[in-house]
Each structure stands twice: as C-alpha cells, then as structure tokens.
Amino acid sequence: MQVNSLGPVDIAISGMRAQSKNIEVLSSNVANAQSTDDGKGQPYRRLETILKADSEGMTGVTMEDIVGDITEFPTIYKPGHPDADKNGYVKMPNVSLPVEMMNLNIAARAYQANTAVLKRYQDMVETTLELLR
Amino acid sequence: MSKINEIFDVIGAGIKMEGLRQKTIANNVANLQTPGYRRVDVKFQDVLAKALESDGNEINDIDPEIFQPGETSVKSNGNDVNLEMEVGQMVKNSLTYKTYIRILEKKYQQVDMAMDIK
Numbered sequence: 001m002q003v004n005s006l007g008p009v010d011i012a013i014s015g016m017r018a019q020s021k022n023i024e025v026l027s028s029n030v031a032n033a034q035s036t037d038d039g040k041g042q043p044y045r046r047l048e049t050i051l052k053a054d055s056e057g058m059t060g061v062t063m064e065d066i067v068g069d070i071t072e073f074p075t076i077y078k079p080g081h082p083d084a085d086k087n088g089y090v091k092m093p094n095v096s097l098p099v100e101m102m103n104l105n106i107a108a109r110a111y112q113a114n115t116a117v118l119k120r121y122q123d124m125v126e127t128t129l130e131l132l133r
Numbered sequence: 134m135s136k137i138n139e140i141f142d143v144i145g146a147g148i149k150m151e152g153l154r155q156k157t158i159a160n161n162v163a164n165l166q167t168p169g170y171r172r173v174d175v176k177f178q179d180v181l182a183k184a185l186e187s188d189g190n191e192i193n194d195i196d197p198e199i200f201q202p203g204e205t206s207v208k209s210n211g212n213d214v215n216l217e218m219e220v221g222q223m224v225k226n227s228l229t230y231k232t233y234i235r236i237l238e239k240k241y242q243q244v245d246m247a248m249d250i251k
Contacts, residue, residue, distance in 0.1 A: 013221035020217060118224060125228050132235040 007058065008121040014060030015114035021063050022049045022107045026100055033095040036083045043073050043083075044093040069094055143185070144237045150177040150197045151230040157199065158223050161214050169211040171201045172219075 025047045032044035046069035052062050071094045079088030154175045164170040176198040184195050207213045 009221050009225050013217050016217040016220075017215060118221070122224055122228065126231065129228075129231050129235045132232075132239050 009118060011058065011060040012114045012118040012121070014062065016111055016118075018049075018051050018061045018063050019107050019111040019114065022051075023104065023111070025049050025066055026104050026107060029095050030097065030100050030104075032093060033097055033100070035093055036081070036090055043091045044095065045069060045073075046071075046093060046095045140240060141237070143181075144233050144240070146181060146184075146195050147233045148230065148237070150175060150181075150195075151226055151233065153197050153199075154226050155223070155230070158219050158226065162216070162219050164212070165214050165216060166210075167212060170214065171203060171207075171212075172205065172214045173199050174202050174222075176200050 035044040050065045052064035073091040075089040205213045
C-alpha cells in the first residue's frame with residue numbers, strides 16, 4: 001500500500017535542511033564580524049559547516065559538524081579599545097565579509113536548487129497520476 | 134465481504150489517514166515557534182498492514198495512532214519542529230492522497246462500466 005517512490009522528496013529535503021543550517025551559521029558569522037570578545041577573552045572564531053554524504057549512497061546529505069575556522073585572527077591598532085593588548089593592538093574575528101556574502105550566495109542557490117528538484121519531482125508524480133484518469 | 138468493497142474500504146481508510154496526517158502537519162507548522170512543543174506524526178502503515186493480513190472485517194475500524202517521533206534535534210526552546218521537514222511530509226502526503234483519490238476514481242469508473250451506465 002505504501003508509495004515507495006518518494007525517495008527524491010526526502011533527499012531534496014535533506015539538502016534543504018543542510019543548507020538552511022549552513023545559512024544559519026553564515027548569518028552568525030556575519031553578525032559577529034566585529035565581536036572582539038566571545039566571553040573567553042578571544043575574538044569570535046568564524047564557523048564552518050561540514051556536510052557529509054551517507055556511505056549507503058542515495059540517502060541525502062547530513063550536516064556532520066560545525067567547526068571553527070583555525071586561521072589567524074587579524075589585528076588592528078586601536079589603543080583605546082578595552083580588549084587591546086599592551087601595544088594597543090586588538091584581535092579581530094577571522095571573518096571576512098565578502099567571503100561570507102559569497103558563501104551565502106552559494107548556500108541560497110543550493111537551497112533553491114533543492115526546492116527546484118522537489119517541485120519538479122512533485123510535477124512528475126502528478127503527471128503519472130494523470131495516467132490513472 | 135466481496136473483493137470490490139474491500140478495495141473501497143482500503144482506499145477509504147487511506148484517505149481518512151492522509152487527511153489526519155495533513156492535520157498533524159498543519160498543527161506542527163502552526164507550533165513552529167511554540168516553546169516545548171514536540172512534533173507529532175500518524176502511525177498508520179503498520180496498522181493497515183496488520184488489518185490487511187488478518188481476514189476479519191477490521192479495515193472499517195482502523196484507528197490511526199498519533200505519536201511523537203522525537204527524531205529531529207530539539208532546539209534551545211525545547212521545540213523540535215523543522216519547517217523543511219514538514220514541507221517534505223506535506224508534499225509526500227498530498228501525493229499519496231492524490232494517488233488514493235485517483236485509484237478511487239478509477240474504481241468508481243469500473244463499477245459504472247460494469248453497470249453499463251456509461
């Protein structure tokens with residue numbers, strides 16, 4: 001009785017979920033692009049999502065982990081800043097806004113692509129159902 | 134119970150169930166931001182399979198079961214509804230629903246044909 005050919009729906013949804021999480025992480029990066037203190041004395045560390053395909057093959061994508069970007073923090077000279085060291089330099093987050101904007105574009109497009117797959121598959125099944133008329 | 138009525142019963146149970154699932158999905162989406170809300174789903178496929186295996190006239194009184202799957206990750210406000218997932222469920226649900234309706238339509242046509250109305 002169960003309609004078993006709904007795999008593409010689940011796969012497309014897994015892509016949408018992964019990209020939506022990705023966009024959430026990107027927005028955190030953009031929002032914290034100027035945060036010099038993360039509560040532990042360090043500036044905000046840029047986050048990145050790690051996506052993983054399942055070993056079984058066609059089972060969609062899962063978000064494996066969110067990891068910090070280990071690149072160096074850039075420093076700027078700002079002696080009056082409360083987080084400045086004794087030479088007057090402040091460590092800034094390793095977030096680069098142009099890169100984040102580019103990644104946001106990619107993520108949004110990937111999300112759109114997944115919705116396009118979903119929509120097209122839906123149309124296909126409906127076309128098949130027309131044959132039952 | 135003749136075979137033809139049995140088919141109508143199965144399709145009827147399916148349509149009833151998909152209607153209920155549509156309701157639970159709507160409920161989940163409505164509670165997207167409700168703190169502490171856990172998403173609900175309908176358990177039906179197993180119940181139907183069991184009813185079909187037994188010979189009795191159980192299909193008429195199949196009771197779809199509402200349960201909390203608790204498979205999705207819980208957000209900080211204790212809510213585990215994911216909009217994308219609900220959309221996916223809804224697409225699947227409506228496609229299955231349409232399939233049932235089409236089969237039912239076809240079945241009625243066959244009955245009409247047998248009675249030579251058309």
